[in-house]
Amino acid sequence: MDPGNLTGVSGFILQGLSEDPELQPLLFGIFLSMYLVTVFGNMLIILAVSSDSHLHTPMYFFLSNLSFVDICLPSSIIPKTLLNIQTQSKTISYAGCITQMYFFLLFAGLDDFLLTVMAYDRYVAICCPLHYKVIMNSQFCGLLVLVSWIMSVLHSLLHSLMMLQLAFCTDMEIPHFFCELSQMLQLACFDTFLNNMMIYSVTALLAGGPIAGILYSYSKIISSICRISSAQGKYKAFSTCASHLSIVSLFYCTSLGVYLSSATTQSSHAVAIASVIYTGVIPMLNPFIYSLRNKDINVALKILFQKENIQWPIDLGLSKCP
Numbered sequence: 001m002d003p004g005n006l007t008g009v010s011g012f013i014l015q016g017l018s019e020d021p022e023l024q025p026l027l028f029g030i031f032l033s034m035y036l037v038t039v040f041g042n043m044l045i046i047l048a049v050s051s052d053s054h055l056h057t058p059m060y061f062f063l064s065n066l067s068f069v070d071i072c073l074p075s076s077i078i079p080k081t082l083l084n085i086q087t088q089s090k091t092i093s094y095a096g097c098i099t100q101m102y103f104f105l106l107f108a109g110l111d112d113f114l115l116t117v118m119a120y121d122r123y124v125a126i127c128c129p130l131h132y133k134v135i136m137n138s139q140f141c142g143l144l145v146l147v148s149w150i151m152s153v154l155h156s157l158l159h160s161l162m163m164l165q166l167a168f169c170t171d172m173e174i175p176h177f178f179c180e181l182s183q184m185l186q187l188a189c190f191d192t193f194l195n196n197m198m199i200y201s202v203t204a205l206l207a208g209g210p211i212a213g214i215l216y217s218y219s220k221i222i223s224s225i226c227r228i229s230s231a232q233g234k235y236k237a238f239s240t241c242a243s244h245l246s247i248v249s250l251f252y253c254t255s256l257g258v259y260l261s262s263a264t265t266q267s268s269h270a271v272a273i274a275s276v277i278y279t280g281v282i283p284m285l286n287p288f289i290y291s292l293r294n295k296d297i298n299v300a301l302k303i304l305f306q307k308e309n310i311q312w313p314i315d316l317g318l319s320k321c322p
Contacts, residue, residue, distance in 0.1 A: 011093040012187075013173045014084060017272055028085045034280045035078045041287030042067035048300035055300055058136040059125070059240075062118045063290060065145055069110045070283035076103035077178040077279055097179040098160055104178065104279075105156035109206060113148035115248050116210035120144075122241040123217035127224045155206055162195055176272045178279075207255075214248060243290045250285065254278045 017027055045067040049060045080100065084090055092100070125132050159181060166188040176183045181199065185192045221241060228234045254277040291297045 011091050011172070012097050012179065012184075013090045014081075014092055014177055014179070015173055015175050016081070016084065016090060016177045017269070017276070024085050024088075028082060031078050031081055031085070031280070034284050035074055035082070038074055038280070038284040038287075039071050041284065041291075042071045044301060044304075045287050045290065045297065048297055048304055051304050052296075052300035055296060058121050058141045059118070060296075061141055062114060062121060062145070066111070066114045066118070067286065069107050069114060070286050073104070073107040073111065074280050074283050076100055076107060081177050092179065097174075097184070098163060101163065101179045101181055101184065102156050102160040105159055105181065106152050108278075109152035109155050110148055111251065112207065112210050113152060114145075115244070115251060116213050117144045117148060118244050119214040119217040119241075119248070122244060123220055125240065126221050126237050151206070155202060158198070158202070159195075162198060166190055166192070166195070175269065176275070178275075180275070211252065218245070243294060246289050247282070247286055250282050251278065254282065 018024075046064050049055045049064040077100065080092065080096070084092075121136060124135050128135065163181075163184065166185075167190055168187050169189045172187065174180070174183050174187065185195055188195075218241075221237075225234050225237045228237060254274070291301065
């Protein structure tokens, strides 16, 4: 098949999760519900952290950044998915597809790096408590987040620029509900060996490095917790990192599951369904996991809602004044 002209590519067709018309309202409701809960829940975390001075600590600073990323990650995918279902159109422009892929890679990478930074924060807090405030000062915390952003931007920019160099054939159907990198490479007419090698190399570096860092941090954390004599002290130390450990397990287990399923199965439809977990379900669950087990977040949210309830009647009363 002759390769098409790159400048002549007008767009792609996103096949979505199902072509059954009767399932489209159900899929629309599921995606819309996940998205609204994700945005609302993570916004509450950000508001709680920003409004309560007691939560102005490194751990909650990283948590608020994670919540921001968990809003942006599904926002790069789900609105277009909802629009396609609503308008019964599966098309996405070439520029829109590259842009969607760029932002998805950006925020997925940020999720990865922030989870690693949070693991390091818990390591310092539990293993070096006397030096915690000195090590995790505001400048260093800001630097860690900045470096995470820079590395994620470079990572997504590299893949996007390499994708722009490819030409695509006449088959422009992507068997996914968003412009996923590996699925787009399968549509290219030219040899994608260099692109695939880049994916494997960058994944090994940017995923293997954080995973190794997280495993090392928690090995030290577990070792330190085991040396604590009192059962109450062990419980308190473990409870400070239990929520983060839950999110890490969900994120990496589902990501690994999607990777293995794509490598072992020929069904792109199964891979697309599995991708819903880490693109929509995990960002939705993060606020619940951190708020249900965190008394500080619960107290901050109660104070925030009490302020809103008090301010609302006051505003109504003032509006009635002559």
